[in-house]
Amino acid sequence: MPVLVMKFGGTSVANLDRIRRVAKRVGVEVANGYDVIVIVSAMSGKTNELVGWVGETSPLYDAREYDAVVSSGENVTAGLMALTLQEMEIPARSWQGWQVPVKTSSAHSAARIVDIPPANIMAKFAEGMRVAVVAGFQGISPEGRITTLGRGGSDTTAVAFAAAMGAERCDIYTDVDGVYTTDPRISPKARKLDRIAYEEMLELASLGAKVLQTRSVELAMRYNVKLRVLSSFEEQSDGAGTLVCAEEEIMESKVVTGIAYSRDEAKMTLMSVADRPGIAAAIFGPLSEAGVNVDMIIQNISEEGRTDMTFSCPTEQVARAERALKSAVETGNINYSHLVADTDVAKISAVGIGMRSQSGVAAQMFRTLSNEGINIKVIATSEIKISVLIDRKYMELAVQALHDTFDLDKVG
Template sequence: MPLLVMKFGGTSVADLGRIKNAALKVKREVERGYDVIVIVSAMSGKTNELVGWVEQTSPLFDAREYDAVVSSGENVTAGLMALTLQEMDIPARSWQGWQVPILTTSAHSAARFIDIPRENIDAKFAEGFKVAVVAGFQGVSAEGRITTLGRGGSDTTAVAFAAAFAAERCDIYTDVDGVYTTDPRITSKARKLEKIAFEEMLELASLGAKVLQTRSVELAMRYKVRLRVLSSFEDTDENSGTLVCDEDEIMESKAVSGVAYSRDEAKMTLVKVQDRPGIAAAIFGPLAEAGVNVDMIVQNISELADGGAYTDMTFSCPTNQVMRAQKAMEDARASGAVNYADLVVDTDVAKISVVGIGMRSHAGVAATMFKALAAENINIKVITTSEIKISVLVDRKYMELAVQALHDAFQLEKA
């Protein structure tokens, strides 16, 4: 039988009524002739509650027991979904991660997939079961301990199952009805995309779009898993939502497909760093060790003095990592690894990005972007580019205006 993977997020299974609504969508696919693997998240708010209980019980908790507790939310949802399907006369059973088994590394709360053997679930399909309801976000280590996959783990679980079982498609049901050209809350002109390429979706996800988790898109791109993003709260058909697919499935691409933004960015500049071989490694090595997620990097000549060249090194990072970055740089200077005159921090910036695989074959994208921002008197602080992306840092107060201006400049409201 053809196989489909369907994933339901926390808001889609928030209570028994919503679980029943999700089960009706599964039943419809079974009636169309599919065997279905359903991946479920914990009911909305449940994981946060479980994490809170762990932290109250043991501030310096054992990560193995943390995983045992927080994974239980998905187990509850899986059992309730299987029961609901059974009440609809759909042969279904629930599976916890260790029962499949979903084999992962031993990095508790941040585990990675090793393998998903098919034998156990295939055997149940052969017996006449039509639906396997699998608890997302979890697996089992070589030591036999329950592991969890970290933020967005259920999305990643769904894609991994679609790859392992060669599914026809992986449908991600969420609280939005697809992927838009930008956030509809910022501009009413935002348009739902019918299709978007893996590379574009990966860039948008990493740049701030919250529709899909970055790891799940990376996995889908690697294994060519066709993803469909659609709403749990609307009647849907085979043409609903947005299909995330290979570039070859998209007939013709516009230069820009979407505008993404990230509000919580900070710009940090090391002033008057000695320009010598290895200086970048001396700066970014300690930042990596401190767990600072550095994004945009710009280096420029600062000053020529005393017969030696100096440089300013600017980089961006999330605002909640600024103190960690400052300490890493202060420690590096104290150890003599890096010398700099000053560390200037600006925590009032936002990152705006335009993304599109069409940039490869369209000239003038950067010029259009910069003219649109200039027309609104928005100053650009930092610019970085890649083959399908241009990102800028601007003052945060101009973030929404910048998104609207760029959406208009590239006429993204037009199909």
């Protein structure tokens, strides 16, 4: 029988009533002739509780034991889901990561999936099992220890299973009914998209859209796994949700598909840096080693051998960046007069594969912001994205204005 992967997040399985609702939805797909692999997250709030317990028990904890504790939330959900399906007389069993096995790297709390051999699950399907309920977010290291994939890892687990098992599709059930042209909480005119290209979804996910985890979209694009984003709380119909697919499967699209934003951004500027070969490596090497996620980078024109270097990063990483740069000064790798950190900015991005073939999008975007009296601090572009840093107080105004400018509330 064809295989379908269905992933349910924490809010979808938050209590026994919701687990029963999810089980009924799984039962519909079994009745439609699918063998189903269900990937489940921990019940809403449970992972945070477990993380808190670890922190209280051992502030300087062993990462291997941390993974053993926090992965247990998914195990509970998987067992309860399997029991619920069995009560519905659907042949089902639960699987923990090590039982599949989901083979990962040894990077505890941030492991990467290396391989998922399909033999064990496919053998059980051949014996009559109809649903494999798999604990998401977890795997097993080469050393035989439980590992976790980092927050949002259940999305990645689901896509990896779809690729490994040759699934027809991977359905991601969340608390939203699809991917929108922007955040409906900011713009009431936001429109749900029927389809979106992998590259567009990847940009939107990396730029702040919380619908899908970035790693899961990367994996889907690499293995051409069709992803569908659906709501756990609404009745489904044909064509429900948003399909994330190859660009070739989208007949026609607007130049701009969506407006994304990230509220918690910081702009950091190194003033009067020595302008010499290798200075960029000397600055951004230590930042990388410190785990600072640098995004936009601008270097000003050099005057008398000195220049200013500006970059953006998440506000939560500002202190880490400051320590890394101070350490680089102390070791003599770089020198600058002072460091200016602006933590009151937001990043706004226009995303669309149509930008490849149509010019003028940047000019239109900048004109719109100018008309609203919004000053642009930093600009960065790629083939299908234009991002700007602006004062955070103008974030919602910018999103609404750009959404209107590009007519994203209209189809076609």
